[in-house]
Amino acid sequence: MKLLALLLRASRGSVILSALCGLLSGGSSAALIALINRKLTGTDTPDSVLVSSFIGLMLLSLATRICSQVLLNGMQQGALYNMRLRLSRSILSAPLRRFEELGAHRMIATLTDDIVTVSNGMMLLPLIVVNAAILIGCLGWMAWLSWKLFLGMIVFMTLGVLSFTLLTGLATGGLAKARDTQDTLFKHFRALTEGIKELKLNGNRREVFLGEQLEGTAGALRNLYTRSLNIYSASSSWGMFLFFVVIGLLIFAMPIFSPLSLAELTGYTLTVLYLQQPLQTLTEFVPFLARADVAMKKVEEMGLTLETAAEQSRALAANSAPSAFQKLELVDVTHTYHRENDDSRFTLGPINLSLAPGELLFLVGGNGSGKTSLAKLFTGLYTPESGEVRLDGQPVTDETRDTYRQLFSTVFSDFHLFESLLGLAPPERSEKVAHYLKRLNLDQKVRVTDGKLSTTELSLGQRKRLALLASWLEDRPIYVFDEWAADQDPVFKQIFYEELLPEMKRAGKAVLVISHDDRYFHVADRLVRLDSGRLVEPEADERRVAS
Known part of the structure; x- marks a missing residue:
C-alpha cells in the first residue's frame, strides 16, 4: 500500500517500533481471551493469580495500544507535513509548460481534494495497524488452542478475503472513474467563478451551462460515488455475514465432524466474537483507503512526486541573482x-x-x-x-x-x-x-x-x-x-x-x-x-x- 510505504520512508524505525507495540497489544488481547476462557471452562489456577494476570494483561494491552497509536499519529502527521512541502516543491520544480497543458482546474483538484483525501487515509493507519495486530494475536491464540480448527478457519478466511477483494475491486475502479470526472467538475466550477458576469448577462447560456455541463457532470460524479460506496457497503455486510457463518459452523457443524472440548469450543467462540469489532473496523476503512490510493496515483499521474525531496531541494536551491551579464x-x-x-x-x-x-x-x-x-x-x-x-x-x-x-x-x-x-x-x-x-x-x-x-x-x-x-x-x-x-x-x-x-x-x-x-x-x-x-x-x- 502506497500510504504505508510513505510512512516507512518517513521513519522506518518508528514504524517498526509501533508495529511491535501493536503486536504486543494484540497478543495481550489474545491472552486476555485465553484467560477468560480458562476461567469459564475451569482451571486449578488460583483466582488471585488469574486476577493479577488479568489486570497485568489489561494494563499491558492499554499501554502498548496507546504507545502504538501515539507513534503512528506522530509519523502520520510528520509524513503529511513532508508530503505537503514536497508537493509544493514539486509543483515549483516541474516544467511550467506541463502545468499549462494540464490546466488550472486539475491543479486545484489535486491541491484541494487529493491532499485532503491522502491525509484522511493516513489518519486511519494507526487504527488499522492496531486492529490488524489484534487480529494476528487472536489468530495465534486460536492456532495454539487447536491447529485443526485453525486450518479450517484459515481456509474459510481465505475464501472470505477473496470474495471481499473481488467486490471491492469493482468499487475501486468506480472510484478511479469518479476522480477523473471530478477534474471535469472542477473545470466547470472554474468556469462558473471566472465567467459569472457572462452567465448573469445571458440566461440561455446560463441554463445550458447549468443544465448540460455542470448538472450532467455533477450527476455522473454522484452516480459513480454512489455505486462504488454501495458496493463497499455490500462487501462489508458480506464480511459480517461470513463472520456469523463461522460462529454457526463452530457451534453447530464442527462438533458433528470432530469432537471438540468445551475449552476449544468456548475459546474459539469468544475469540471470534471478540474479533468482530476489529474486522468490522478494517472492512469499513477499505473505501477510505481506496480513495486515498486513487488520490496518490492521481498526484503521480500529474507528474508530481512526494518522494524526491533531495532532488527538489537541489532544483530549488536558493540562488542569488547574478549581478550582471554581458550578452x-x-x-x-x-x-x-x-x-x-x-x-x-x-x-x-x-x-x-x-x-x-x-x-x-x-x-x-x-x-x-x-x-x-x-x-x-x-x-x-x-x-x-x-x-x-x-x-x-x-x-x-x-x-x-x-x-x-x-x-x-x-x-x-x-x-x-x-x-x-x-x-x-x-x-x-x-x-x-x-x-x-x-x-x-x-x-x-x-x-x-x-x-x-x-x-x-x-x-x-x-x-x-x-x-x-x-x-x-x-x-x-x-x-x-x-x-x-x-x-x-x-x-x-x-x-x-x-x-x-x-x-x-x-x-x-x-x-x-x-x-x-x-x-x-x-x-x-x-x-x-x-x-x-x-x-x-x-x-x-x-x-x-x-x-
Whole structure:
C-alpha cells in the first residue's frame, strides 16, 4: 500500500517500533481471551493469580495500544507535513509548460481534494495497524488452542478475503472513474467563478451551462460515488455475514465432524466474537483507503512526486541573482505547443535573437504569433526543444536554468500580485517604497507595513503598477514587460514609455517589452517582429517610427 510505504520512508524505525507495540497489544488481547476462557471452562489456577494476570494483561494491552497509536499519529502527521512541502516543491520544480497543458482546474483538484483525501487515509493507519495486530494475536491464540480448527478457519478466511477483494475491486475502479470526472467538475466550477458576469448577462447560456455541463457532470460524479460506496457497503455486510457463518459452523457443524472440548469450543467462540469489532473496523476503512490510493496515483499521474525531496531541494536551491551579464543569446531555438482552439501543433522558431545590458528591445506582432512564449523562452520558464539559450557564450543547462532565471524580473499579462512584497521591502527600503508608490500615484490607495500591502483590491491598471513596484524592488539585470501598458490610461502610458523605460536603460538594465503601442516604438533601441512563430523584418513604417 502506497500510504504505508510513505510512512516507512518517513521513519522506518518508528514504524517498526509501533508495529511491535501493536503486536504486543494484540497478543495481550489474545491472552486476555485465553484467560477468560480458562476461567469459564475451569482451571486449578488460583483466582488471585488469574486476577493479577488479568489486570497485568489489561494494563499491558492499554499501554502498548496507546504507545502504538501515539507513534503512528506522530509519523502520520510528520509524513503529511513532508508530503505537503514536497508537493509544493514539486509543483515549483516541474516544467511550467506541463502545468499549462494540464490546466488550472486539475491543479486545484489535486491541491484541494487529493491532499485532503491522502491525509484522511493516513489518519486511519494507526487504527488499522492496531486492529490488524489484534487480529494476528487472536489468530495465534486460536492456532495454539487447536491447529485443526485453525486450518479450517484459515481456509474459510481465505475464501472470505477473496470474495471481499473481488467486490471491492469493482468499487475501486468506480472510484478511479469518479476522480477523473471530478477534474471535469472542477473545470466547470472554474468556469462558473471566472465567467459569472457572462452567465448573469445571458440566461440561455446560463441554463445550458447549468443544465448540460455542470448538472450532467455533477450527476455522473454522484452516480459513480454512489455505486462504488454501495458496493463497499455490500462487501462489508458480506464480511459480517461470513463472520456469523463461522460462529454457526463452530457451534453447530464442527462438533458433528470432530469432537471438540468445551475449552476449544468456548475459546474459539469468544475469540471470534471478540474479533468482530476489529474486522468490522478494517472492512469499513477499505473505501477510505481506496480513495486515498486513487488520490496518490492521481498526484503521480500529474507528474508530481512526494518522494524526491533531495532532488527538489537541489532544483530549488536558493540562488542569488547574478549581478550582471554581458550578452544573452537565443541560438536556433524552437518550441512546439498546442495553441488554444487549435488541434494542430504550433512551432515557434527557429529563433536567433540577442539582448545586451542597457538595451531596450521591443517585440511586436499579432495575437497568437508567439510573443509571450518567446518571452518565457527568454526567461528560462520554457525549455527549448532544440537550439540553445546562451549566457555570456555558455549554454544554459538544466543544472544552471534556475540560476539563469534569477537574472529576470517580469510582469506578464497574466501576472499574480501577492499580498506582501515577500522580503522585498525591509525597513531600510521604506523610503524607496514610499517614493515608488508616490511616483506610481498609489500612495493614497496602498500602504506597505512590514512588507505587507494594505490592499490589492484595485483596478487592473493599478494592480499592474503594484506589480511594477515589486519588479523595481527586485533590482534584476533584465526586465520583461508583457503588454504592461495595455491597461493604463494615456498619462501612465506616456510615463512608462518615455520616463520609466529610459531610466532603466540609463541604469544599465536590459529590457524586453512586448507592445502594440506603435506611437512609442521610437523609444526602442531595436524593434523585432514575430509573425506566426518566425522573426521577420519590421515593416517600413515600424522601422521609421522606431528610428
